[in-house]
Amino acid sequence: DAKTTQPNSMESNEEEPVHLPCNHSTISGTDYIHWYRQLPSQGPEYVIHGLTSNVNNRMASLAIAEDRKSSTLILHRATLRDAAVYYCILRSIGGSNYKLTFGKGTLLTVNP
């Protein structure tokens, strides 16, 4: 799987928007961009995924660069419950299984 690069940590204030960047310069045409997050002592939680177009759901928005070499996860209004490690993962649509390779992710701290 192609590699992603994320900042080790970011900090935000409650009720402000948060933009979490991810670089994936070696992404291939068949790679989906997935975001998961992991709250302390819990299993990861699916957040959002996309291929080429920007995506929105109830949790977040995903903005994908035109060349697909980077993407940004947007939390529109951070809450204390959004404090977690956020993982940006590329997953190819090829193959018979859908293996995810987790990097170190970005630790998001939300200040009250």
Place this chain on the structure above:
Amino acid sequence: GAVVSQHPSWVICKSGTSVKIECRSLDFQATTMFWYRQFPKQSLMLMATSNEGSKATYEQGVEKDKFLINHASLTLSTLTVTSAHPEDSSFYICSASGQGGTTQYFGPGTRLLVL
């Protein structure tokens, strides 16, 4: 929807004993299940992938005779840590995806402590 449960949530055992962890998909049929391990302050490491009715595929460096995986039904997979040792103490997490699913849904994890 898409809920995955794990049992037990935590377990303490003596060195040399075996421990079984269950992973269930509660509201969907999981054709593929994954088992991960996470050590403190580290990321998740995939241990193995299992498809219902087939033998599991283990990642490089994971001992298949030590970590036995059974995926006998579309809603249940089990991981048995055989002859556990203190270095096997970790957070074990399963995930599941349905037929043609692009998303993995994760269980809450099982914390294993081997004394």
